[in-house]
Amino acid sequence: MNTLLAEPGTLTTSPIRTQQPTGPRIEVTGRMHDRFDEILTPEALAFLADLHQRFAGRRHDRLADRMRRRFEIGNGRDPKFRDDTASIRSDATWRVAGAGPGLEDRRVEITGPTDRKMTINALNSGAKVWLADQEDATSPTWANVLGGQISLFDAIRRQIDFTSPEGKAYTLTTGDMPTIVMRPRGWHLVEKHLTFIDSSGAAMAASGSLTDFGLYFFHNAQALIDSGRGPYFYLAKLESSEEARLWDDVFSFSEQHAGIAHGTIRATVLIETLPAAFEMEEILYELRDHCAGLNAGRWDYIFSIIKNYRGRGARFVLPDRSDVTMTVPFMRAYTELLVKTCHKRGAHAIGGMSAFIPNRRDPEVTARAIEKVSADKKREAGDGFDGTWVAHPDLIDAARAEFDAILGDRPNQVDRQRDDVEVTAAQLLDVHVGRAVTDAGLRDNVSIGVRYLESWLRGIGAAAIDNLMEDAATAEISRSQIWQWIHQDVRTDDGAPITRDRVERILSDLLSTVERFDGDRFDDAADVFREVALKEEFPTFLTVGAYSRFLVDLA
Known part of the structure; x- marks a missing residue:
């Protein structure tokens, strides 16, 4: 069995186990397919080994913290705003770095996986931003993980095309592509096709987060900067400011490694877990040199409520999923707090994705989807969000119209302060919806x-x-x-x-x-x-x- 092995500055390709290099390294155990070697280069694997050597242990510590926190909530200890970080929240002087080049106007962002067809469709969509999703919208097969990296590599260099099995050709048709913001997998996920072997010889599956981030950054950071944009990321599933600090340290090390200016990387954090909702300001603070904003990840947030309170009695039971809308008390409190927090610190507040999608073969379904999405985006723009997500190109115009009505020619409304909003811990936990399960x-x-x-x-x-x-x-x-x-x-x-x-x-x-x-x-x-x-x-x-x-x- 051939395996690719790397430590900083080295690569060995050999079937002989005794020829493996010593020291921290990455071993590739997944099957090698067409063009995978362009992504899994000796230098890229060495960079991944560096990332894991420095940060894999801290990642495990943060995951242990998550388990402890879930145990505490399950045993009756509700989350609250932290006493030990009150000084961060009360200090009115600090601000985040804010939008990088190409991120100033985010009024409509299209989300989707990174296969070649979807990449081309997203880049041709007319959206301001494409969330290139290696996380929830991507099934993490080895072919998808590496294929997504290849798609992004080609797209950034404007050399991507695709022909479907039916013979339909897809090519880039627009001169001004959306700004790409890549979403790596969350801290909890691993990449079992890569093995990290640390300095003691202990082996473990690679981190999905460090793999997705590291390969994308290593190959594309400079090309993105040269294009007038930058290496930008969405950070998924964070549960604490300590997890944000870990990402910030990853960013700082990576910038230094690549020889680019500190703060070039920009990150937008999805607030999609209940614990993170109580630490929005702290998360912004820890990432302040690299932070562009926060996003209201509504579906994972609902899941987090259920997961954390699943055993806490009937009062925490939610009704049918279709009845848990953005206007129920706990979702309303969460989104209003997010907008207020972001604008207080100079950060973008990005709205979430309505699940309704059009059907080009059914005009009635399409009309209903546009009506639902328009109402959702009208509410978000009115509440102060600076942009929003859609999942389909045919929804971009409807979403843009609602934000255009509020923003006009302005790129965002970060200067709109929501001093009228006061959200308590009790409001964030008010999950009474008043509907039945059917x-x-x-x-x-x-x-x-x-x-x-x-x-x-x-x-x-x-x-x-x-x-x-x-x-x-x-x-x-x-x-x-x-x-x-x-x-x-x-x-x-x-x-x-x-x-x-x-x-x-x-x-x-x-x-x-x-x-x-x-x-x-x-x-x-x-x-x-x-x-x-x-x-x-x-x-x-x-x-x-x-x-x-x-x-x-x-x-």
């Missing part, structure tokens, strides 16, 4: 969860299901709600209890009626769904076990 809501959760997992197992991380754009975050809501409803003895509005047996019957009905096709993964998806929704233990993330079981492709 049989239809239960069936929708089973259907969405299984169908999304089936898509994910085939390597498709963003899937249009029932005219909604589903990704890992929305699937997490579906499966975690079912787990919570079972364990909290919830009944649907017709009085019937939600039990494992009832969910199994719904699952069997789904598998017997869903349209099957050659190569589908519905049986595997049902097995994964049972593991994450129906077992006694609650897996922290649905993708972790499924990744190890189904997506690892070793040489």
Whole structure:
């Protein structure tokens, strides 16, 4: 078996284990496909080894902190605004670095995975920014992880094209591409096709975060700067300011390594976990030299509420997912606090993604999607957000119109202070929605969860299901709600209890009626769904076990 090994400045290609270099290094155990060697160069692997040697241990410490915090919340200790960082919040003098070149106007950002077709469509979309997503919208197959890096490498150099199996050609058609903001995987995820061997000889799977960030930065930072933009990132799943500090140190080291000015990197942090909502200012502070803003990651935020309070009793049970809108009390408090916090510190506040998507074959569905998205974006722009996300090019005009109505010719409204907003810890935790769980809501959760997992197992991380754009975050809501409803003895509005047996019957009905096709993964998806929704233990993330079981492709 050939393996690629690297320590700073070295690469050995050899089937002989005794010829491995000593010292910290990265071992490539995934299969090598076309052009992978252009990304996994000796120098890039050496940079990854440096990143892991310096930061892998701190990453594990931060993940241990997450476990401790979840345990405390589960045992009755609610999160609160931290006493030990009160001086940061009370100091009115500090500001974040703010927008880098090409990020001043973010009124509409399109999100999507980094396969070649979606990359070209995003860059041709007319959006101001493209969130190039290696996280929730990407199924982390080895082909997708490295293929996404190749797509980005080519796109930044304007040398990307693609021909579909049906013969349709895709090329760049616009002279002014959106600014690319890449989202690496969260701290909790690993890359099992790369092994980090530390200075003691201990081996561990590489960090997905450091892998995605490191390869993209190493190959593209200077090219992005030369194009008048810069290496920009979305940071997912953060739960504390200490995790933000870790990212800031990664950025500072990387800038020094590349010989570029401190603060060239810009990051936008998704506030998509409950603990992070209580540390927005601290997160901005720790990243202040590299920070452009915060984003309201609504779907993961709902999932985080359910995950942290799943065992805390009936008062923390949410109704059907469709009834947990952005206007319910806890979501309203969270978004208003985010806008106020951002503008207080000179940061962009970026709105989240409405799940409604158009259907070009069904004008009625498209009209409904545009109506829903327009209302969502009108609310965000009116509340003070500086920009927003959409998941489909056909929604850009509707979203832009709502922000144009508020912004006019201004690039943003960061100067709009929300001094009228005062949000308490109790308001952030006010999850009373006042609606019931229905049989239809239960069936929708089973259907969405299984169908999304089936898509994910085939390597498709963003899937249009029932005219909604589903990704890992929305699937997490579906499966975690079912787990919570079972364990909290919830009944649907017709009085019937939600039990494992009832969910199994719904699952069997789904598998017997869903349209099957050659190569589908519905049986595997049902097995994964049972593991994450129906077992006694609650897996922290649905993708972790499924990744190890189904997506690892070793040489």
